[in-house]
Amino acid sequence: MNTAPLREREVSAFRAAADTIARAGSGVRLADAPDGALERGPTSGALPRTPVAPLPWWRGLWRVARYAAIGMGLLTALPLATIGVNRLGFLLESSRFGERVLQVEALRALRVPTNSAVTPAAAGDAFARLFPVDARDGYVPRRVIPKNERPAQRLAAIVSPANTNGDGAPWWGPKHEQIIGRAAAGLSTQERDVLRRIADAPLWPIVDLVASAPSVDVVGGSFRTPFADGVQAYAMPIVSHHDARTVLYASISRAAHFVSLREYAQAELALRRALSIGFVLIDNGASPFDAMMGRMVVGGAYKGLQELAQIPQAKGRLMPLPALPDNAPRGPRETRFAGASFDALRETQLRNVADASLPRTLRLASLEDLQWSTCGSLTEAVLGPSAEVLAANTTAVASLGRTPAEREHVRLITRPRTFEASRLHGSPLAQAAAGAAQIVSAVTGNPHFAACTRVALDMR
16 A cells, blocks of 8 residues: 555645744744755645734733733732631731730839939840840840850859759759748758859849849840841840749849848848849840740749748848739630731730830730731732831831830831741642742742741741
């Protein structure tokens, strides 16, 4: 059977299809031959065609723009769906600790008197020596204190050699449980020696100065300003829990030393100074975590004062202790705010930022929550903060920034939200949403969109 006519028809059909595709892209016709050679003009076996004029340039641009819009829409759809599903989560996960911090407000009457001669700058410098920080995430400390010269390490060097009594029984060192009552009942020679060395430690002039300061520039004392480009407010190093706990426990041991000498007024003063350090953290700290450290210190010092008040010989010589409200939490924030509207939660944040009666750390926490709450609105996630948020941010710089360093810190908080482009460990769909949001943010120049998507994914 002669297959030549069949082969020629197949080749002709292939030429016609290929030529149609080529003409649509460039207007040049592709001719095919059995030996693979290229030729111009009519092809054997193919019908001649009327030349087609190329598309106008503006129609080509319109086609590109249309496909780009469709592509961007598809890229944006997944992040928007992620934000929309989780949008109230940004508000419901916001500061749960405010109530616990406010529970100790009744104890402010126990603070030591303030000394107007202590400036915020001097107090900030002393604070940085008491609670040193390390360089991290672009933040540079004003003073680098070697580890072995920090207060916590020096106190540990005093206590560690005396972790046991002569009979091998353990002794807990500078902690708040039972040490004051034990000092009243009588201590061993070794225990009295350790308490004396704690009471003579070189950190107490620093503690006493910070405790008496009317205002403390924590940010200016701790960090070099202006801040480096790219630093994020949420990455600022915080007061170490270990350092705060050490100052508390050492203060209680200092009070126990005075109890062992029957100097009850000095013991009370030592505890009130520790309590004042806690309020310094609450009132002047740079983050809500500082407030929680302050809450811990205030609560521990108050327990020490309660223990001191139980010593029969001290009764009648001490300040009366105010009652502390019930410490029991009122339940998860999600439960309390169940059914709350976005507008109601936004109004709470705006009110807290402007409330001068609240501790500064709680107002800063609400200000940061306010920035993240813009992710709770699809409009604000795409277009940026609303006019009321921008107005609150402007007011906050003046009302919460008492020093140049604090004003720069507040500006960091109110800056558009961004996230490091780190890998998200999640499902393929979550990774696709995060990647799509990064592309959209890069194209539109709006990093807030990617940040909102990332937070929505982290809060699932």
